[in-house]
Amino acid sequence: MTEAAQGRLGVLAEARPEGAAEVCVSFVLAPHPGSVAQARRLMRAQFGVWAVRDEDACDAAALILSELVTNAVVHTASRRIICELCAESEKLRITVRDEGCGSGIPRPAHRGMDEEHGRGLLLVDAVSSAWGVHDAGPGSGRTVWAELRRVAEATART
Secondary structure: OOOOOOOOOEEEEEEOOOOOOOEEEEEEEOOOOHHHHHHHHHHHHHHHHOOOOOHHHHHHHHHHHHHHHHHHHHHOOOOOEEEEEEEOOOEEEEEEEEOOOOOOOOOOOOOOOOOOOOOHHHHHHHHOOEEEEEEOOOOOOEEEEEEEEOOOHHHHHO
C-alpha cells in the first residue's frame, strides 16, 4: 500500500506520455504545518530527477510551493491538499489544490511593515512569470498555480 493510500504524504502519479513536452508528478499532503517542509523536500527530489539544476529557479519554486501550501493549510478546512509539479524544457508549473473550504478567492494583500503575515501571494507574484486561481465553487475545490522559467533569466544570458 502506498503512503498516499495510507493517508500520509505520497506520490500519486507521474504522467509522462510518449513524446510529450510536459512531465508532471502529483502528491497528497495532510493539512498541517509540517506538510510545507515535506512538500519542499519532495519538490527538490523531483527536480533532481528532472535535472533542474538552476538554483535560482529551484529556490523560487520552493518559495512558491511553500506559500501556496501554507495558504491551503492556514486558510482552508481541507482534509487534503494536492500538489502537482510540471516541467517543460523552458518552464516549471506548481499547482496546489485544496477543497475550497476557505472564505473568498486568494489575492495579494499589501500589509504594513510591522505585520508578520499576509505577503505570500505578493512573493508568488514577484518570483513567478504567471500565476492564477481557479475556484470551482463552495466545497468543490480551489486551484492556485504559478509558473516560472526553468532557468533563471540571469543564468540563461551567460
